[in-house]
Amino acid sequence: xxxxxxxxxxxxxxxxxxxxxxxxxxxxxxxxxxxxxxxxxxxxxxxxxxxxxxxxxxxxxxxxxxxxxxxxxxxxxxxxxxxxxxxxxxxxxxxxxxxxxxxxxxxxxxxxxxxxxxxxxxxxxxxxxxxxxxxxxxxxxxxxxxxxxxxxxxxxxxxxxxxxxxxxxxxxxxxxxxxxxxxxxxxxxxxxxxxxxxxxxxxxxxxxxxxxxxxxxxxxxxxxxxxxxxxxxxxxxxxxxxxxxxxxxxxxxxx
Amino acid sequence: xxxxxxxxxxxxxxxxxxxxxxxxxxxxxxxxxxxxxxxxxxxxxxxxxxxxxxxxxxxxxxxxxxxxxxxxxxxxxxxxxxxxxxxxxxxxxxxxxxxxxxxxxxxxxxxxxxxxxxxxxxxxxxxxxxxxxxxxxxxxxxxxxxxxxxxxxxxxxxxxxxxxxxxxxxxxxxxxxxxxxxxxxxxxxxxxxxxxxxxxxxxxxxxxxxxxxxxxxxxxxxxxxxxxxxxxxxxxxxxxxxxxxxxxxxxxxxxxxxxxxxxxxxxxxxxxxxxxxxxxxxxxxxxxxxxxxxxxxxxxxxxxxxxxxxxxxx
Numbered sequence: 191x192x193x194x195x196x197x198x199x200x201x202x203x204x205x206x207x208x209x210x211x212x213x214x215x216x217x218x219x220x221x222x223x224x225x226x227x228x229x230x231x232x233x234x235x236x237x238x239x240x241x242x243x244x245x246x247x248x249x250x251x252x253x254x255x256x257x258x259x260x261x262x263x264x265x266x267x268x269x270x271x272x273x274x275x276x277x278x279x280x281x282x283x284x285x286x287x288x289x290x291x292x293x294x295x296x297x298x299x300x301x302x303x304x305x306x307x308x309x310x311x312x313x314x315x316x317x318x319x320x321x322x323x324x325x326x327x328x329x330x331x332x333x334x335x336x337x338x339x340x341x342x343x344x345x346x347x348x349x350x351x352x353x354x355x356x357x358x359x360x361x362x363x364x365x366x367x368x369x370x371x372x373x374x375x376x377x378x379x380x381x382x383x384x385x386x387x388x389x390x391x392x393x394x395x396x397x398x399x400x401x402x403x404x405x406x407x408x409x410x411x412x413x414x415x416x417x418x419x420x421x422x423x424x425x426x427x428x429x430x431x432x433x434x435x436x437x438x439x440x441x442x443x444x445x
Numbered sequence: 446x447x448x449x450x451x452x453x454x455x456x457x458x459x460x461x462x463x464x465x466x467x468x469x470x471x472x473x474x475x476x477x478x479x480x481x482x483x484x485x486x487x488x489x490x491x492x493x494x495x496x497x498x499x500x501x502x503x504x505x506x507x508x509x510x511x512x513x514x515x516x517x518x519x520x521x522x523x524x525x526x527x528x529x530x531x532x533x534x535x536x537x538x539x540x541x542x543x544x545x546x547x548x549x550x551x552x553x554x555x556x557x558x559x560x561x562x563x564x565x566x567x568x569x570x571x572x573x574x575x576x577x578x579x580x581x582x583x584x585x586x587x588x589x590x591x592x593x594x595x596x597x598x599x600x601x602x603x604x605x606x607x608x609x610x611x612x613x614x615x616x617x618x619x620x621x622x623x624x625x626x627x628x629x630x631x632x633x634x635x636x637x638x639x640x641x642x643x644x645x646x647x648x649x650x651x652x653x654x655x656x657x658x659x660x661x662x663x664x665x666x667x668x669x670x671x672x673x674x675x676x677x678x679x680x681x682x683x684x685x686x687x688x689x690x691x692x693x694x695x696x697x698x699x700x701x702x703x704x705x706x707x708x709x710x711x712x713x714x715x716x717x718x719x720x721x722x723x724x725x726x727x728x729x730x731x732x733x734x735x736x737x738x739x740x741x742x743x744x745x746x747x748x749x750x751x752x753x754x755x756x757x758x759x
Contacts, residue, residue, distance in 0.1 A: 193755065205722045216751055232723075233699050260699065362478070362520045364513065387758055394702050395477075397520055407758050414702075414717065414747070422755040 192291045192346060193220070195251075197420035198227030198391020199412040201260065202242040203235075211245040213419030218250045221422050222291040226279075227391040227411055228258025228302060228352030231270065239270040243277035252289040254280045256300035258352035258392060284334045286342040294428065297344030301335040303353035303376050303390070304328040307369035332375035339383035345428040349380055351390040358400030359410035360393050377402040384432025386425055404433060456498060464500075467541040469571060470521050471502055478517035479704040479715060480510040481555060482574065483563045485546065485584060489575040492566045494602035501542040505555045505576060511547040518543060551587035551621055561708050562613070578607035579614040586624040597628070604632045604639065611643045615650070622651045681707045684735070688712075691734050697726040703744065712738045717745045 195217050200210060217224060231238035239261075246253055261270050267283075274281035280289070282300040289296050306313045306328030315325040331353075339349060354360055354372030363371060371393050380388055381404030388406060394414035398421070401407055411421055468488075475482050483489075487499020506514045515525045515534045523536035523543065532548035548554060555576075562577035576584070585600035603609075618625035626647040629639045685705045692698050700723065704715040712731060718724050728742045 201719055203720070203723070205720050209719070210749070213749065213751055233696055263699070361516060413719075413749070416752075417747070417749070418752045419749045421752050424755050424757045426757055426759045 191424055191426055192294065192296060193222050193422055193424045194348065194387075194389075195221035195224045195420045195422045196227065196389045196409065196411040197224075197413055197416065197418075198352070198389070198410075199229040199258070199394065199414060200226070200242065201229055201232045201413075202238045202245075203232040204237055204241060206238075206245075207241050208245065210242075210419055211248065214246055215248040217420070221251060223251055223289060223296065223298075224249065224253045224420065225298065225348065225350055225389055226253065226255035227350050227389050228256045229260040229391055229412075230255060230257065230274075231261050234261050234263030234266055234270070236266050236269045236273050239273040243273055243279065246277060246279060252280060253278070254282065254287060254289070254298045254300065254350065256283060256302060256350045256352060257281070258302065284338060286338050288342075288344050294346060295344040296346045296348065297342035298348045298350060299335070299338045299342050299385070300350040301331060301338060301376075303335065303351040303355070304331045304373060305353060305370040306373035306375060308357045308372070308374045311365075311369060312374070313369055328373045328375060332373065332379045335376055336379035336383050339380060339385055346425055347385040347429075348425075349385045349388040351376060351388060352392050354390050354393055354396070354408070354410065355380060355388060356400045356402055356408050359390070359396050359398065359408055361397040362395040363393055371396075377404075377408075380404075380406055380432070382433050386428065387423065406432075460500075463539050464541055465571075467538045467543075468502055468573075470523070470538060471504070471518065471536070471543050472571060472573065474517040474521040474523070475504065475514065478513055480506060480513050480517070481560050481706070482506045482510070482514065483555065483560065483576045484573055485549070485576050485581060486544065488573065489581050490585075490599040490602070492573070492575055493564075493578045493581060493607045494599055495606065497599070501544055503544045503546060505546050505549070507555050508547040511545055514545050518545070549584050549588065553584055553587065553620065557708065558617075577610075577613070578603045579610055579617055582609075582614065582628070583617050583620060583625065586628050587621050589624075600628055601632055601635065601637060604628070605637050611640060615643060615646050618647060619650065622647055626651055688731060688734055691730055692727065695726075695730050698723065698730050700727065703727060707738075710738055711741060713741045713743060715743045717747050719747055721746050 230242055255274055257267055257270060261267055271281045280287045284301055286297050286299040289298065304327050306325060313321065313325045315322045339347065353376065355376035357368065360368060360371050381402050385406055388408045389411050391412040393410055394412050396410045396415055398410050398415055409423065483505050484503060485505045486503025487497065488502060491497050491499060511534055515536065518536035519525050523538045525534065525536045528535045532546060534545040536543040536545065559576055559580045562580065563574050564577055565572050566575055582600045582603050585596040589596035629644050629647065632639050684707055688705050692700050692703050700718060702716050706713040712735060714727060714731065724742065724744050724746055727744060728740055731740050
């Protein structure tokens with residue numbers, strides 16, 4: 191059993207010093223790992239990431255973070271990764287990391303993801319170059335995600351996304367926004383590769399709980415949604431199977 | 446908006462508790478969704494007119510918000526159904542029914558004037574948004590019929606107990622002037638005070654001052670072409686979109702979730718942000734973009750806690 195604290199969309203700016211510091215410190219002993227699902231900053235400035243990194247210094251459990259669209263706003267995403275890494279935060283993108291918890295290996299995969307929409311309302315690679323670029327980025331992110339989850343090795347597999355892989359955790363958002371909030375391709379990638387749980391943020395008016403079509407639990411941990419400093423999830427059993435584990439060698443048509 | 450206390454509208458203590466609980470959930474869902482809404486039906490009648498029993502919660506919304514309203518209720522644990530796509534959806538929780546009405550009988554919609562006239566009242570310690578008594582009177586007299594005589598008497602009770610703006614009532618009565626005129630005369634016959642000028646003016650609206658001047662059928666009258674102007678509603682939509690863009694892009698703000706409403710010269714901002722500074726920055730940006738508007742910043746600053754429980758994932 192491992193306990194994972196998760197939160198997204200903390201949107202730090204220079205005025206946020208100490209906003210979450212004491213909550214983060216209170217985490218010691220209550221959780222084995224903290225994951226942050228992107229939109230760590232308000233405007234994508236390194237100074238904002240520094241304030242968050244400072245607030246995370248007193249925490250003794252491993253912290254794994256990905257970035258969200260806000261963190262890309264100033265094209266300083268690489269510098270933000272560096273600021274966080276300098277503070278011992280495992281800041282990843284299109285990659286995975288393994289942390290040891292009670293002798294178990296926990297693989298955490300982190301990919302930002304993108305929009306594109308869900309069944310019945312998806313963007314496709316057709317038409318103007320701008321539309322094609324939008325659809326292609328969504329597809330590339332899903333391919334990258336699938337590759338990362340398949341490659342990751344651990345007793346537990348946790349997936350961090352910024353955008354949502356499912357519609358169910360968007361309930362409460364305006365439907366017109368769905369194509370900017372997530373993509374079904376992400377859920378398909380995870381279902382094919384298998385994982386224990388998926389955390390995402392980005393959708394402030396959505397709902398916490400959902401599942402992928404393959405049955406993997408999805409939690410929207412955007413701070414506006416969970417309305418706590420973070421939520422804590424206890425993963426009881428390891429090794430949630432994906433389509434390929436359920437029907438080996440069948441080259442599942444969706445994968 | 447004026448304030449007044451609402452008398453209890455339900456029966457047994459168990460029922461009152463349950464009703465309050467569900468009403469509270471409904472208010473939370475509606476407030477969180479940010480849609481425009483006001484309570485009508487029993488809650489409004491009880492609050493503005495006579496205390497009376499009510500077992501359901503009637504919410505009046507704009508047709509374009511009906512779906513969002515239903516989704517907000519679903520999110521807060523209500524079972525919901527698209528009862529009639531012409532005017533009514535429903536939500537249910539703990540045997541209490543929420544009617545989501547988006548077109549009342551006689552083609553009455555929640556329009557912008559009704560929304561601005563809305564009042565806030567306290568109900569068992571909670572703030573509830575109600576339509577103004579004049580609007581409720583119009584809704585009631587139109588809804589009244591053989592199987593629903595209660596509406597007529599609700600309307601009479603409103604004339605008796607509520608503080609009526611007669612100007613506004615007469616203006617809004619254009620939807621059903623004969624009905625409203627009948628109600629006012631009937632009210633007088635029941636010793637409910639109604640000013641004579643209100644009856645006179647409605648009478649003139651219905652029957653005119655003198656016989657029609659022309660006997661030419663309207664079909665033969667060529668109408669003067671009218672200048673096309675952007676309607677106020679469309680203009681406001683553009684202003685809202687413009688301000689939303691500024692909130693997203695201005696480095697002081699970068700907020701994508703602020704709800705914006707425009708009435709005449711007033712901007713109302715709703716939603717939630719993480720810090721007081723950001724709340725202030727929003728007012729600052731709004732003032733710069735629309736210096737001529739009065740800004741009412743109703744944005745809340747969120748407060749956080751540690752989670753009290755751990756969710757087990759199996």
